[in-house]
Amino acid sequence: MTQIINALADISDRYEALFVDLWGCVHNGVKAIPSAVEALAAYRARGGAVILVTNAPRSRHEVAKQLDYFEVPKEAYDDIATSGDSARAAMFQGAVGQKVWFMGQPHDLSFFEPLKLLDNPVDITRVSFEEAEGIICCGPEDPHASPDVYRPQFLYAKQKGIKLLCANPDIVVDRGERREYCAGAVAQLYTEMGGESLYFGKPYPPIYDLARRRLSEHRKGVQDAGILAIGDGPATDIRGAMGEDIDSLFITGGLARSETKTTHAPDPDALNGYIEKEMINPTFAMGTLA
Template identity: 55%
Template sequence: MTQIIEALSDISDDYDALFCDLWGCLHDGIDAFPEAVAALQAYRERGGMVVLLTNAPRPRAEVAEQIAKFGVPEDAWDTIATSGDAARVALFTGSVGSTVFHIGEPKDEGFFEPLAIIDDPVEITRTKDLSQATGVVCTGPFDPTADPSTLRPILLEAKTRGLPMLNANPDIVVDRGGAREFCGGAVAQLYEQMGGTVHAFGKPHPPVYDMARRRLSEAGGSDISEGRILAVGDGILTDVKGAIGEGIDSLFVTGGLAAAEIHQDGTPDQARLDAFIGKEGLSPTYAIGMLR
């Protein structure tokens, strides 16, 4: 049975590194959560290492700038691994060809900057004409507040042409402050339902965990074993499922995406938690209301 804990410090001595989610755990898309920041700072002060592992479809440098604006200080983390970087490796090694149609917002332009780790990157051309495209890159909907079904005509044409989709963000939704927004995963889910082919990156898929381990090693954690890594996140189908697939323990933050289903009077309710994870068929090692 998943154990409900009160604070990260209750279990932190059992782990040398955290793979910690951002949205819903460390910030709400607008502001940092002070207690979560303090928990990560305290964990690092005791010698633990923190990899911020996010399904953001952007390079890690852009994510670092973004969270700094939200109020997350650099002493709360060691390194960052993003689904965007994992997907960029695939893009620039030709996974969807060289001429791509982009579904996403202008803020995701950084996704198309070549990675230094690719010696001979494929030269990518973007087109607004699906008939000229060899593939589709999805970093999210054009409008995250609109139902993804509005993209059905574009997706139908792409599917009819047999275009593969590279999805840089498997998240279905996020909560920006108190408003729910759709992510790339919602678009990719619809495309798959229509019969399209999707190459997905980010949690729960293995490539982003490989990148997280590389970044952890680069930061000085090369000797940390799988059994000493704890994944922290509020997504049962991303953070928890990914951790289970990688064979690492997980801390499920129930006050994020699943708060309405699990919380009672602002704290996780054991019966509701058990019912929720039973329905999903995914059992995290631990659960906590909010990271603190």
């Protein structure tokens, strides 16, 4: 049964490392969440390692720049693992072909920057939809519009057997008080229409493999039993942790704040009902990371 806690410090001494989601836990898409930053910095000061594990469709270096802008201090984390880096590796290995149609916003174009970690990467060329062998999806062009606007292109792509590489499996995020669609919502539609979508962020294994590699650069020999995953996404953060057989802390004041009736803390009955409906089993829960 999920245990509701008041502070990360109540349980943190059980774990050598944290895999921490960003959006909804450390920042709200506009600025840092002060209590979360303080809790992570304090955990590191006590000797723990913090790897930020995010479904951002960009490199860790671009995410680090964004964290600086949001005023998340470097004292709060050791390293970053992004779905973007995991997906970029697959793209440069030819997962969806060499000629690709890009879906996303201008700030996502760093996705195509060379990846130095690979030997003999495939040459990738951005082309028009009609010329494409594959689709690279970092998100919809308009994050406030329904993904249904892409149905005509997806019907054609499905008939041609084109694969879609999803660089961010999140369905939605909240930017401040406004909800936005992510690449996961677009990929979900394509899959429902009969197309083939490839996923590289949470809850899928590749990003956890990357997170473990990042962790090993800072702390050797940490076993899965010594890792706690923290996040507000039931389908990404919590199911991902369950799939990796690591403990999890569900932040209920993010995406599920209404359903869990979270103010300072979740309502126990509402939380239990939500957990049952979503078929998840987080180890712990709290309203806001603190």
